[in-house]
Amino acid sequence: MRTRPVLLALLCTGALVSSVACSVEKPSDGDAAAPNCGAGRDFLIGMSQANNAEPYRQVMNNDVQTAAAGVPGFTVVVADAAQDNSKQVADVENFLTQRVDLLIISPNEAKPLTAVVQKAYDRGVPVIVLDRKVEGEAYTAFIGGDNVAIGRAAGEFYAGTLLPDGGKVIEISGLPGSTPAAERAQGFREGIAGNPEIEIVASQPGDWLRDKGQSVADALLKTHPDAAAVYAHNDPMAEGAYLAAKAAGLHTTVKFTGIDALPVPSGGIKAVEQGRLAATFQYATGGREAVDLARRILVDCSTDVPRTTTLGTMQITSENAAETYARLGGVS
Amino acid sequence: MTHLSAPGKRPGAAVGPAGEERPGATATGGHRWFPAGRGELVERLFAVQSLFALLLVFVLAVVVSPRRDGEIIFLSTENLGNVVRAVSEIGIIAVGMTFVVLLGGIDLSVGAILGLSAVGTATLMVDSGFGIVAAVTVVLLIGALFGALQGYATARLGIQSFIVTLAGLQVARGLARIWSGGLGIPIAYGDGPQEAPAAFEILNGSINGVVPVPAVLFVGIGVAAIVVLRKTAFARHVYAIGGNEKAARLSGVPVLRVKVAVFAIAGLLAAVAGVIHAGQLNQGSPNDGAGYELDAIAAVVIGGTSLAGGTGSMGGTLAGALLLGILNNILALNNIDANVQLLIKGLVIVAAAGLQKLRRSIV
Numbered sequence: 001m002r003t004r005p006v007l008l009a010l011l012c013t014g015a016l017v018s019s020v021a022c023s024v025e026k027p028s029d030g031d032a033a034a035p036n037c038g039a040g041r042d043f044l045i046g047m048s049q050a051n052n053a054e055p056y057r058q059v060m061n062n063d064v065q066t067a068a069a070g071v072p073g074f075t076v077v078v079a080d081a082a083q084d085n086s087k088q089v090a091d092v093e094n095f096l097t098q099r100v101d102l103l104i105i106s107p108n109e110a111k112p113l114t115a116v117v118q119k120a121y122d123r124g125v126p127v128i129v130l131d132r133k134v135e136g137e138a139y140t141a142f143i144g145g146d147n148v149a150i151g152r153a154a155g156e157f158y159a160g161t162l163l164p165d166g167g168k169v170i171e172i173s174g175l176p177g178s179t180p181a182a183e184r185a186q187g188f189r190e191g192i193a194g195n196p197e198i199e200i201v202a203s204q205p206g207d208w209l210r211d212k213g214q215s216v217a218d219a220l221l222k223t224h225p226d227a228a229a230v231y232a233h234n235d236p237m238a239e240g241a242y243l244a245a246k247a248a249g250l251h252t253t254v255k256f257t258g259i260d261a262l263p264v265p266s267g268g269i270k271a272v273e274q275g276r277l278a279a280t281f282q283y284a285t286g287g288r289e290a291v292d293l294a295r296r297i298l299v300d301c302s303t304d305v306p307r308t309t310t311l312g313t314m315q316i317t318s319e320n321a322a323e324t325y326a327r328l329g330g331v332s
Numbered sequence: 333m334t335h336l337s338a339p340g341k342r343p344g345a346a347v348g349p350a351g352e353e354r355p356g357a358t359a360t361g362g363h364r365w366f367p368a369g370r371g372e373l374v375e376r377l378f379a380v381q382s383l384f385a386l387l388l389v390f391v392l393a394v395v396v397s398p399r400r401d402g403e404i405i406f407l408s409t410e411n412l413g414n415v416v417r418a419v420s421e422i423g424i425i426a427v428g429m430t431f432v433v434l435l436g437g438i439d440l441s442v443g444a445i446l447g448l449s450a451v452g453t454a455t456l457m458v459d460s461g462f463g464i465v466a467a468v469t470v471v472l473l474i475g476a477l478f479g480a481l482q483g484y485a486t487a488r489l490g491i492q493s494f495i496v497t498l499a500g501l502q503v504a505r506g507l508a509r510i511w512s513g514g515l516g517i518p519i520a521y522g523d524g525p526q527e528a529p530a531a532f533e534i535l536n537g538s539i540n541g542v543v544p545v546p547a548v549l550f551v552g553i554g555v556a557a558i559v560v561l562r563k564t565a566f567a568r569h570v571y572a573i574g575g576n577e578k579a580a581r582l583s584g585v586p587v588l589r590v591k592v593a594v595f596a597i598a599g600l601l602a603a604v605a606g607v608i609h610a611g612q613l614n615q616g617s618p619n620d621g622a623g624y625e626l627d628a629i630a631a632v633v634i635g636g637t638s639l640a641g642g643t644g645s646m647g648g649t650l651a652g653a654l655l656l657g658i659l660n661n662i663l664a665l666n667n668i669d670a671n672v673q674l675l676i677k678g679l680v681i682v683a684a685a686g687l688q689k690l691r692r693s694i695v
Contacts, residue, residue, distance in 0.1 A: 052670060080670035085613050085620065090418045094664040097411045099400065111518045112613035115536070177516045177617060205514070 036101065037301040042073045043102065045294060046095035048088055050108040050132070050178075052080040054208050055236060056285065057106065059262050060130065063287025064104065071295050076104075083175070083207075085112035092116045096123065102294050106130045109177040114138075126297045128290050133179045141293055143286040143309045147183030148190075150259055150281050150313045154231065155191015157279055157315060158198060162255055166197020167228030170220045172206040172213050172241055174233040181205070184233045184259065201227065206237040213237030217244035221254070229255040235268030235280055236260075242276045259283050261316050263330035270330075273321040284311040381687060382635045382648040386655045393662040405665060413544055419657030420546035421446070421605040421612075423650065425624055426631040427557045428601035430649045431594045433632050436574045436641025437486065437493035439595065441500035442602035442628060445475050446621030448508040449606025454517035454616025457528035464532050472603045478504060479599020480592050487591035501625075508618035516617035519610065535611025546608045553601065558646045570594060574641030630677075631656055634684040652684075 047064055049057055061078050068074040079095070081088030088108050093116060095103060103120050107113035110133055118138035121127050127139040158169065171188070174181030185203070192198045202220045206213035213232060221227065221244055230245075232238035238258030245251040261268045261282040268280035289309055296302040316324050397406030405411060425442045432439045449471045456467035482500045486493040521530045538544045561567045569590045572580040581587050605624075610616045635652030637644025659680060663673045 077667045078670070079664065082670075083619075084622070085615075085617070086418070086421070086609070089613070090414065090660075091664065093414045094661070097405060097408065097414065098398065098665060109516060109615070109617065111516060111615045112617070115614060175619075176514050177619075 037298050039299055040073070042075065043294075043298050044098065044100050045074060045076045045102045045104060046092075046098070046100035047076055047078045048091045048095065048103065048105040048107075049078055049080050050088065050106050051083045051208075052078075053082065054234075055264070055266060056208075056234065056260050056262060056283070059264060059267075060106065060285035060287045063285050064291055067288045067291035068294075071291065071299070073299075074291070074294070081108055083108055085109055088113060089116045092120060096120055096125070100125065102126045102128070102298060104128045104130055104290050104294070105134075107132050107134055109175075110135050110179055111177075126294075128293055130286050130290055131180070140297070141305050141307060141309065143289050143293070143311065145283045145286075145311045145313055147180045147283075148187040150283060151184040151187020151189075152191040153187075153313060153315060154184075154257060154259065154279075154281055155188040156194070157191075157257070158188075158229065158231070159192050159195035162257070162278060163198055163228055164195070166195060166199070168199055168201045168224060168226060170217070170224060170227045170230045170241075171200055171203035172216055172220075172230060172232040172237045173203055174205065174237075175207045176205050178208075181233055188231060200231075206232065206240065208234055208237065210236035210240040213240030214244045215240075217241035218247070221245055221248050221250060225250065227254055229257065229278075232256065232258050234258055234260050234283075235262065235271060235277070238268070238277055238280070239271060242271075257281075261314075261324075263325055263328035265330070267330075269316055269321050269325045269328070272316055272318055273325065275318070279315060279317045282312075282314045282316065284313075286311055381691070382651040382655070382684075385634070385684070386651040386658075389655050389658050393658050396662060396666060398665055406662065409542055411661065411665070413538065413542060413547075415657050415661045416547035416550070416654075417544035417612075418660065419653055420544070420550040421609055422624060422627045422631060422656070423550045423653040424553055424601050424605045424608070426628040426635075426649050426653050427553055427646065428598035429625070429628040429632050430557070430561075430635070430637055430644065430646055431570060432493070432598050433629075433637050433639060434570050434574045434641060434644055435591060435594050436577070437591075437595075438497065438629070438639070439479075439482070439493065439598045440497040440625050441478070441482065441504055442598060442605075443621035443624035444501045444504035444508065445478055445599055445602035446606040446609055446624055447618050448478075448504045448511070449475050449603035450610040450613075450616040450620055451508045451512040451517060451618050452616070453607050453610040454519050454528075455511060457532065458517060458519055458526055461525070464529050468607055471607060472600055475603025475606070476596045476600040479602075480596035482599070483592035483595030484588075486595070487588045493595075505618065512616065512618045514618065516615045516619075519614045519616065532611055535608055536614070546612065549604070549608065553604070554646065554650045558650075561646045566590065566593070571642060574643075576642070627656065630681045633681060633688075636684075636688060638688060656680075 045068065047061065049061060051057055052061065065076050068076040079091035081091055085108050089112065092103065092105065103125050105117060105127065114135045117127055117134050118136065121138040129139045129142045131144045133142060171185065173185055201224050204216045204220060206216050213236060217230060217240060230238065230241045232241055235258035238256045242251060242256050245254050255278040256276065257278055258268050258280045261280045263269055268277060271277040272280055293305050296305055393406050394404060397404050399405065425446065429439055429442065452471040452474060453467055456462040456470060457464065478500065482496050485491055485496045520527045521533055535545055539548060569585045572585050573587055573590060577587065606621065609620060631653040632649050633639065634655055635644070635648030637648060659677065663676065
């Protein structure tokens, strides 16, 4: 019987587990002590991103990194959780192990990330929550758009401008469990309440992804070929729905709107300019604002940064698309 | 695709009762300690290849670990605790996967069963007011039953396990979404009506504040599995079926029963991982566990078990799971770009599989 390899295996596992229990660690100072800050120092910022595969989050990462490049001493490291909550928890824990000076996090879902964010906060690491919320109050600052207001603005656009005589609307929502999805849905329903002729006939999640949005729209457009418009919670899903409609030959009769309005060639503003989307609503990434807050906390040693920063929104239609794109610094 | 060499066709090696190659064993059943020749030395080395690789990666991790104030971050209590905790769920799933792969099959549904069981745990405790023991028992039974059904489909109906479990993946995912209404079920602790018993929170804690509870469960299940795989007749049957199913059936091995049992074990262990998952994240979400089956298969492959079935060891799988966990950790601590991380992990898996192929052609 080959007992030796088995014993070796047990030994290894046992060694690993017991080294966890018995490893000597120098008493670390300043775990929950006063935050370290000051001018002329180097700071390591950990950015825990929910899903790099989403264009919105790519732009958020770029915004953060570009803004951080302008602050001497700031190093930003980005970790991608690829929509897996467990991975994001592990990412944050790795940042804590590396003793980051500040944590920026855009959580995949609110509940699973709350505990680990609280752990970071209790340790004295300043935490800036971007775009999606965690539960409770254990964070330094939250920066995000008002998704309910954006949804409401979209709803009012539908009620007054896009479908003034009413019609059937298909909704393609974001990842269930993420706060923006719930809020954009809620706001939209508030917005269309003023026009009782508008009816939401179907609502399915596209998980913020273009391909998912396309496959969901495929099915929904087959079930409701008389739909007048598609309300997608973000631009990639709206573009996916447009492709689905094109395949079904419905792209001229159905109208599409999205949210995000990223000033990039593949973003929503260009899509409006080129006629695929009827409108989109700006949802700023908040990356620059986050780094600005970080600078105030780490370099200026400020202890009273605003708890909640709400980013504004604007409506983009074919009238202002080109001009807005240029103004927001988009490259052609 | 079935591996053409039956175990024991190599000169100098004899076949053990469990059907694995045993280097150093003489044809008369004795055992030589010293390798007699290059072939056998290589065979010996390969037998512990996964442990060797684990030690190698461990040493590498210590060497490339970032340092702070002279302290090696990788070896810190906190970090090693994180490593074993992160490895636990995939490790437990990989234990079940090893049984299936030894049989010559594959189980793609384990990630979805994890999601289903996480949802079940959360729903039963929070919405239906079950106690911990009742909720966990029901969920484990569901996992085992689901697995058993898949085993039956592949054994009796003769459908390839790849296809059966691919379908099972969709079914489990769908059931999870239906049961939860599509949303994650948050778990709040307390004595109130919509709250789970506080004792469940132990899954998120550690013993002595140091050794994470999921890691203890992983090691316990792993050791139990090693014992089962070495000592029981059941295990011998698994190896026999994996090596040559026709011969096994003709020798009187109850193939149908063994297959059903093996897939039931895989489903059961995936359900265990799901319970732990719900405890760790305080949520039962139907979307969780996506892709975990691939990580589990990677651990099994790195551990030296052949996907063709019939050869392999549980110790190898445990080593493979730990290796992947350490690899993930050092890549993250060294801030390697996420995309490069994917590349490296893929290369490691290919290298492990390549080594296996090499082993067969050298010896």
